[in-house]
Amino acid sequence: MGRLDGKTVAITGAAQGIGAIMAKRMAAEGANVLVTDVLDTDDCVKAINDAGGKAVGMSVDVTSDDDLAAMVEKAESEFGSLNILVNNASIFTALQPKPFMQIDNDEFDKIMTVNCRGVHQATKAAVPAMMKAGGGKVVNIASGTFYYGPPGLSHYTASKGAVIALTRCHGRELGDKNIQVNAIAPGLTESEGMQGHTGFDPARAPTVASRSIKRDMLPEDLLGSLMYLITPDSDFVTGQTVNVDGGKINL
Numbered sequence: 001m002g003r004l005d006g007k008t009v010a011i012t013g014a015a016q017g018i019g020a021i022m023a024k025r026m027a028a029e030g031a032n033v034l035v036t037d038v039l040d041t042d043d044c045v046k047a048i049n050d051a052g053g054k055a056v057g058m059s060v061d062v063t064s065d066d067d068l069a070a071m072v073e074k075a076e077s078e079f080g081s082l083n084i085l086v087n088n089a090s091i092f093t094a095l096q097p098k099p100f101m102q103i104d105n106d107e108f109d110k111i112m113t114v115n116c117r118g119v120h121q122a123t124k125a126a127v128p129a130m131m132k133a134g135g136g137k138v139v140n141i142a143s144g145t146f147y148y149g150p151p152g153l154s155h156y157t158a159s160k161g162a163v164i165a166l167t168r169c170h171g172r173e174l175g176d177k178n179i180q181v182n183a184i185a186p187g188l189t190e191s192e193g194m195q196g197h198t199g200f201d202p203a204r205a206p207t208v209a210s211r212s213i214k215r216d217m218l219p220e221d222l223l224g225s226l227m228y229l230i231t232p233d234s235d236f237v238t239g240q241t242v243n244v245d246g247g248k249i250n251l
Helices: 017-028 042-050 065-079 105-132 154-177 198-210 219-230
Strands: 008-011 032-037 054-059 084-087 136-141 179-186 241-244
Touching: 008 017, 008 065, 017 032, 017 042, 017 054, 017 084, 017 219, 032 042, 032 065, 042 054, 054 065, 065 105, 084 105, 084 219, 105 136, 105 154, 105 179, 136 154, 136 219, 154 179, 179 219, 219 241
Parallel strands: 008 032, 008 084, 032 054, 084 136, 136 179, 179 241
Antiparallel strands: none
């Protein structure tokens, strides 16, 4: 018996990297997983199904209400309900860190629209289905950058600070609907998209040195916190952000 048997999960930005690792773990715990991304989800879906799990994939742009409505409809038609939403879609590894004076308005707006408004839109789309199912769990992937403000990533940091703010507001508004909303704030994570990304080289060694646990952070390091936040263990927890960074920031 898996801890998520009978539950249906929709996860955004799950074609690769952190999202794919999360999707595979949730499937291994018995969840029906709807793997969504603007990228091709076939590899992640195949890996889950080949391992004996249940997954389907679809193309979803989190800034499109039509795509998100289709995501919810797919979850219900394919698996009968929607119980868990993981808002993971984000622009990060495509960025080249640079001073805020060099960030133009179009780039700033794109980051805020995908990373922040996308969470707002996806959660709005999922809530009616969760209410129909008697409740649910929403987990937003924020970032530890909010707590220390790294140079070169002001727009990304602002967007993830907004995700933490939405987590608090949505958690308060949805508490009486038996929907818990929480966030995970990862530290610098050596995900698939980070491999060979030289733009973050100056931050790598100092980040590890600043941690109590002095090693690289991997996507798998987020799975324990994820499972806590999407199971009954966290039924009396909402509006909170769990910082997972090896002890870089002590809150």
